[in-house]
Amino acid sequence: MNREATLSIDTGTVERLMPLLRFADRTRRALQYPLLGIAGLFALWYWGGWAIANNEDTMAFASFAPGPTLAAFWDIVSSGAVWSPIESSLYRVGWGLGYAIAIGVPLGVMIGYFLTLKQVTHVPFQFLRMISPLAWMPIAVLAFATWDAAIIFLIAIAAVWPITYATAHGVQRIDPMWLKVGNNLGANPYHTLRYIVMPAIAQDVFAGIRLAVGVAWIVLVPAEYLGVTSGLGYAINDARDTLEYDKLAAFVLVIGIIGYMLDAICVRLIKRSSYHAEG
Amino acid sequence: MSKGFLEIENLSQRFPQPDSNDLLTVFEGVDVTIDKGEFVCLIGHSGCGKSTILNVLAGLATPTDGNVIMDNKEIKGPSLDQGVIFQNHSLLPWLTARDNVMFAVRARWPNWSKAKRREHAERYLHMVGLDDAMDRKPSQLSGGMRQRVGIARAFAIEPKLLLMDEPFGALDALTRGVIQEELLKIWSETHQTVFMITHDVDEAILLADRVLLMTNGPHAQVAESVKIDIPRPRTRATLHQEEAYYPIRNHLVDFLVEGAKVMSAKAQEAAARGDNPRHTPRIVNPARPEAEPEHSSQPGPRMVRAV
Ligand SMILES: Nc1ncnc2c1ncn2[C@@H]1O[C@H](COP(=O)(O)OP(=O)(O)O)[C@@H](O)[C@H]1O
Ligand SMILES: [Mg+2]
Numbered sequence: 001m002n003r004e005a006t007l008s009i010d011t012g013t014v015e016r017l018m019p020l021l022r023f024a025d026r027t028r029r030a031l032q033y034p035l036l037g038i039a040g041l042f043a044l045w046y047w048g049g050w051a052i053a054n055n056e057d058t059m060a061f062a063s064f065a066p067g068p069t070l071a072a073f074w075d076i077v078s079s080g081a082v083w084s085p086i087e088s089s090l091y092r093v094g095w096g097l098g099y100a101i102a103i104g105v106p107l108g109v110m111i112g113y114f115l116t117l118k119q120v121t122h123v124p125f126q127f128l129r130m131i132s133p134l135a136w137m138p139i140a141v142l143a144f145a146t147w148d149a150a151i152i153f154l155i156a157i158a159a160v161w162p163i164t165y166a167t168a169h170g171v172q173r174i175d176p177m178w179l180k181v182g183n184n185l186g187a188n189p190y191h192t193l194r195y196i197v198m199p200a201i202a203q204d205v206f207a208g209i210r211l212a213v214g215v216a217w218i219v220l221v222p223a224e225y226l227g228v229t230s231g232l233g234y235a236i237n238d239a240r241d242t243l244e245y246d247k248l249a250a251f252v253l254v255i256g257i258i259g260y261m262l263d264a265i266c267v268r269l270i271k272r273s274s275y276h277a278e279g
Numbered sequence: 280m281s282k283g284f285l286e287i288e289n290l291s292q293r294f295p296q297p298d299s300n301d302l303l304t305v306f307e308g309v310d311v312t313i314d315k316g317e318f319v320c321l322i323g324h325s326g327c328g329k330s331t332i333l334n335v336l337a338g339l340a341t342p343t344d345g346n347v348i349m350d351n352k353e354i355k356g357p358s359l360d361q362g363v364i365f366q367n368h369s370l371l372p373w374l375t376a377r378d379n380v381m382f383a384v385r386a387r388w389p390n391w392s393k394a395k396r397r398e399h400a401e402r403y404l405h406m407v408g409l410d411d412a413m414d415r416k417p418s419q420l421s422g423g424m425r426q427r428v429g430i431a432r433a434f435a436i437e438p439k440l441l442l443m444d445e446p447f448g449a450l451d452a453l454t455r456g457v458i459q460e461e462l463l464k465i466w467s468e469t470h471q472t473v474f475m476i477t478h479d480v481d482e483a484i485l486l487a488d489r490v491l492l493m494t495n496g497p498h499a500q501v502a503e504s505v506k507i508d509i510p511r512p513r514t515r516a517t518l519h520q521e522e523a524y525y526p527i528r529n530h531l532v533d534f535l536v537e538g539a540k541v542m543s544a545k546a547q548e549a550a551a552r553g554d555n556p557r558h559t560p561r562i563v564n565p566a567r568p569e570a571e572p573e574h575s576s577q578p579g580p581r582m583v584r585a586v
Contacts, residue, residue, distance in 0.1 A: 177365065177367065177369045180339070180365070180369065181365075181369045181371065183339070183357050184337065184339070184357050184361075184362070184363050185359065185382075185383055185386040185387075185436075186357065186358055186386055187386065191386075195382070196371070199371070199373045199374075200371075200373070202373075273373070275372045275373035275416060275418065276372060276416075276418035277372045277418075
């Protein structure tokens with residue numbers, strides 16, 4: 001009797017817990033491999049820190065190890081010192097990408113649309129594309145009044161190519177049939193652009209922006225090593241000069257995390273705008 | 280002559296040829312009248328110019344000569360008065376089935392509320408049996424379902440004239456049969472004026488009030504207008520039990536096997552002589568041969584010498 005009561009309570013509890021358990025199971029399945037990867041990275045880092053600390057030549061850099069780094073990371077986050085460099089860096093990347101999009105998307109649409117333009121621009125664009133953005137640095141510094149503007153220029157010139165070419169690729173994949181449909185529905189050029197061309201190329205444009213964000217984020221840090229007194233690149237350089245290696249590593253961590261988040265945003269945008277053209 | 284709903288007048292189309300300075304005359308002198316609410320099929324051999332005629336009716340192409348008048352207005356360009364169903368279902372792949380239809384509905388009635396557009400689109404998707412697939416994107420639909428969305432979209436904008444260019448050509452026989460009946464159903468509910476190209480004789484008999492037969496090109500003509508004297512509603516299963524079915528079918532097949540060639544040769548001779556190519560199709564009712572009207576004795580398409 002007593003036993004039965006216990007049993008029934010148990011099944012009731014289990015039933016009530018079922019959704020929770022199922023959620024936990026789904027979460028575990030979704031996270032197990034990413035967590036494994038993160039754990040692997042930490043293990044490697046830990047081992048590296050241990051190797052540095054146990055080598056007489058490199059002992060001075062022992063605070064690159066996870067322990068001191070995470071402590072410094074907590075320090076800059078809790079003190080709020082991390083936000084100002086992030087803000088400066090995002091400001092530059094934001095404007096740089098903004099210009100790259102404003103130039104790259106229309107340019108890409110035209111290159112994708114007019115074959116002649118594609119042929120005319122091929123050599124000069126590939127030539128320009130292969131020049132490291134940082135090679136423009138001296139020119140940028142001369143050409144622009146402020147360091148901020150120079151860095152934004154460097155980011156824009158690095159980011160414009162992937163956006164341009166991804167957009168052109170998207171335009172070339174537009175099925176003439178879709179335009180015919182629009183035409184038949186009485187679409188004017190604005191409608192065609194807004195409701196057919198733009199959704200048709202959106203996934204390619206976002207894929208280009210994703211590549212561009214990666215390039216921009218990479219170019220940003222070395223660009224901020226020079227001239228400016230703000231931003232994540234400056235923070236790293238500053239930490240090196242003051243021998244605060246734990247803080248330096250903490251900023252490296254911040255750069256990685258923000259880069260990851262920017263990329264994740266792009267992936268979301270790509271997913272949301274993606275479609276499969278039917279065969 | 281009384282004006283019909285759709286008047287195709289002395290229509291000719293000539294194209295420049297890549298390897299010669301002469302123009303290629305695809306078809307010429309076509310006179311056809313279509314009544315409001317009529318379902319007309321056009322049959323002819325590949326390359327005779329069927330799609331070219333349809334593109335002119337859609338306003339997507341300009342004829343070399345002649346004109347098309349619908350509801351007392353000349354067709355000069357594409358408009359929402361002419362809805363087109365293309366062969367390869369032309370859905371926008373980033374929109375769901377419902378949104379594809381709503382997209383067209385919005386173009387037609389820009390002032391409608393979203394709820395009204397949605398209700399309208401869903402009504403037509405329901406008519407083609409797609410209640411459960413409205414939220415799916417084209418890539419998640421079978422070929423037959425996509426074509427049904429295309430049909431729902433075309434009917435939903437309630438065009439004055441619905442044009443279809445071999446709409447079921449890419450579908451397997453089983454699916455084609457199902458969709459033909461769905462098309463019949465939606466047409467019987469809306470009574471649109473339909474102009475459809477097909478190469479399937481049975482499809483034409485099932486669907487059409489009238490079948491226009493085209494001779495081979497170049498210098499193709501719309502030689503005959505064959506009445507499909509079979510009562511509605513028609514179903515595929517019972518169609519061949521109709522008395523009129525075999526006479527009609529034989530007539531259409533004979534034309535495609537023999538007549539189209541013979542008449543084409545005559546038309547080309549006439550063109551070489553410089554005769555006026557303008558012609559109206561001979562009216563034929565294979566189900567009641569005795570009831571054939573005046574110029575039934577003439578073997579070929581009737582030539583009109585003076586306009
Ligand atoms: N834009 C064009 N330029 C040149 N020739 C064309 C063009 N469109 C069609 N044709 C020619 O006109 C003829 C009829 O074509 P079409 O109307 O597509 O035939 P159908 O649909 O009856 O098979 C074909 O010989 C085709 O090559
Ligand atoms: Mg054709």
